Amino acid sequence: MRILLIEDDRKTSEYVAKGFAEAGHTCDVFADGRDGLFQAQRDCYDVLVVDRMLPGLDGLAIVRSLRAARIGTPALFLTSIGGVHDRVEGLEAGGDDYLVKPFAFSELLARVNALARRPPVQEQKTVLKVADLELDLIRREARRGGQMIELQPREFTLLEVLMRGEGRVLTKTMLLERVWDFNFDPKTSVVETHVSRLRAKIDKPFQAQLLHTVRNTGYRLHAPR
Template identity: 60%
Template sequence: MKILLVEDDVRTADLVAAALADAGHVVDHAPDGLEGLRLARRAAYDVVVVDRMMPKLDGLALARRLRAATIRTPLLFLTTMSGIDDRVEGLEAGGDDYLVKPFAFAELLARIHALGRRPPLAPAETMLRVADLEVDLMSRKVRRAGTIIELQPREYQLLEFLLRNAGSLVTRKQLLEHVWEFHFEPKTNIVETHMSRLRSKVDKGFDNWLIHTVRGSGYILRDVLP
């Protein structure tokens, strides 16, 4: 199997990678959550093994981002956080299994093999479309009426979230939580600023605007006015 190991502790990562390689698996290692997210988006893996406490992007946030991106690869949390609430958090964030450090390599291998034997899920969605706007989730290319639109990373995340919720109201709070991972209300107009930039790239020059502001509530992406 091809396995992605997301672990910031070098010694643990070396030991786990060596044990998996000895068992005949191919292992890619990411030293932090953001690198793990990048690799998981660019390549197909059979299993992802993730620590919870990591720099840049923690394990829970990584799992949520993967599931939000319709990446359904089985995910095993490998962590020192052993409480019942910790386990529940991990599974609810999108994890498929949870193993607490310290652990026996034999058990880790058995759990990975069990995840790898699961029947494949239905093919994940790779293209999002509304009217003449489309986003290729694999290449992260955005086109409208066949013309490529260049977006900054945060603008792309905003558009992807709007497209996944096309036709439904998306609130400012939802955008702060899912795009910026803020669980509080920052006293800035960060959402409005980025949304204005996104709209200027996606809608400017077209008769039918797709991104609409619902005053006092949020935004909605659809091909006709709400």
């Protein structure tokens, strides 16, 4: 079994990694949250073991980012934050299990083995394509007709949501929820402004239009017929 351990406490990471090795498993260890996220995105693991309090990027953000990228590798939070609200928050962020420090390694190993026995998820898409437009979710790169397109982080997320909904009309409310995490209308033109900027980058320099406005409804991204 291949395990990715993201843990910044050296004594804990050495103890856990040694235990996994003695159990016959391969364990890669990262102490920084951003480095751990990058590794989880670029390589294939059977289980992730993630601390919540990490430098660079906290554990909740790591798991949320992986789930947003449709990476379903089972994740176990191993943390000293053990309140009921904290455990619920971890599971709702996309975690599959939650173990509070201090812990017995035998229990950690049993939980990791149980997660690894779950039926494998379908292979996750890491590159979205609509016509000649491509969005690489791992490299965080956009290209159209082989030409690199520079996108700001929010533009990238907006394009990802539109591409995942290819052919469907996405309303302003839906985009506010999925891109800005707003559950209300802030009464601003933030959606219209970002759509306009995105259109200028992915459509205007090219012959065929992909991003369309559906009057009084929303927006739709689809390949030209």
